[in-house]
Amino acid sequence: CLTRKRWxxxxxxxxxxxxxxxFGNVYLARERESKFILALKVLFKKQLEKAGVEHQLRxxxxxxxxxxxxxxxxxxxxxxxxxxxxxxxEFAPKGELYGELQRxxxxxxxxxxxxxxxxxxxxQYCHSKNVIHRDIKPENLLLGANGELKIADFGWSVHTPxxxxxxxxxxxxxxxxxxxxxRTHDEKVxxxxxxxxxYEFLVGKPPFETKSHEETYRKISRVEFSYPDFVSTGSRxxxxxxxxxxxxxxxxxxxxxxxxxxxxxxxxxxxxxKPTATATEGDTA
Ligand code: AK3
Numbered sequence: 036c037l038t039r040k041r042w043x044x045x046x047x048x049x050x051x052x053x054x055x056x057x058f059g060n061v062y063l064a065r066e067r068e069s070k071f072i073l074a075l076k077v078l079f080k081k082q083l084e085k086a087g088v089e090h091q092l093r094x095x096x097x098x099x100x101x102x103x104x105x106x107x108x109x110x111x112x113x114x115x116x117x118x119x120x121x122x123x124x125e126f127a128p129k130g131e132l133y134g135e136l137q138r139x140x141x142x143x144x145x146x147x148x149x150x151x152x153x154x155x156x157x158x159q160y161c162h163s164k165n166v167i168h169r170d171i172k173p174e175n176l177l178l179g180a181n182g183e184l185k186i187a188d189f190g191w192s193v194h195t196p197x198x199x200x201x202x203x204x205x206x207x208x209x210x211x212x213x214x215x216x217x218r219t220h221d222e223k224v225x226x227x228x229x230x231x232x233x234y235e236f237l238v239g240k241p242p243f244e245t246k247s248h249e250e251t252y253r254k255i256s257r258v259e260f261s262y263p264d265f266v267s268t269g270s271r272x273x274x275x276x277x278x279x280x281x282x283x284x285x286x287x288x289x290x291x292x293x294x295x296x297x298x299x300x301x302x303x304x305x306x307x308x309k310p311t312a313t314a315t316e317g318d319t320a
Contacts, residue, residue: 149302157184
């Protein structure tokens, strides 16, 4: 049982590092008593204080404790010692989607549409609980044992609506106009990021990527991007309907799930379908 118990580092055997981050690394770990395999993210209190993000971490833990979805990485709990905070996380055996994209260069339509369907399903669930992730990008997407997508790192997530202007650190590539311009925003920011991701899966790089922050900023606020020839009409239609400057004009998340390009190429079976009398295990037809 990973809940209602006080954890300390003594409870875990810590193994190899799985990844490095700005505030600390994540390690493979095993709970000694149950032998349960998990991931342990170590964050340094000094660095969290210096960056003034302790409230975000508290919010992440609070938000994550209410989320249960096959495509959202579980955060089981946390503990701390004098210098560090530890997040007890579900282990994603196939690692970061970012790494897979680097290896492949870009994904075919089948793989892209499958990931997008999983992502849209998870986001639809988050939005139904008034949670927006706000930091959807390949680095924050992990892969489960069967290659299924898992959204991770809710460190930037909030309850809607939000007008918070926390300092934007890192890349602007996945952020919508209303966020880079510091306006109020809602769950429709994740729709924009979804559009950026479909493009990146299919092309191998995000649509507004440039060498400079300023140039990327300008391209985002003008929604200035183009498609290589090999990008299909169907995927262009979906990307175009998500990368709209006005958040109200973006395709709603449920319509992403039922978009013809997603339905045609996704390998993910539609959810919430009950088995019928004619579709049982023995059937081969
Ligand atoms: C396999 N990798 C919040 C703040 C600052 C599981 C950080 C694997 C992995 C894995 C977070 C996170 C994360 C999940 C994924 C960890 F204060 N939740 S990171 C790489 N490979 N399996 N997990 N990686 C703050 F601003 F809020 C810094 C966070 N939060 O990092 N949360």
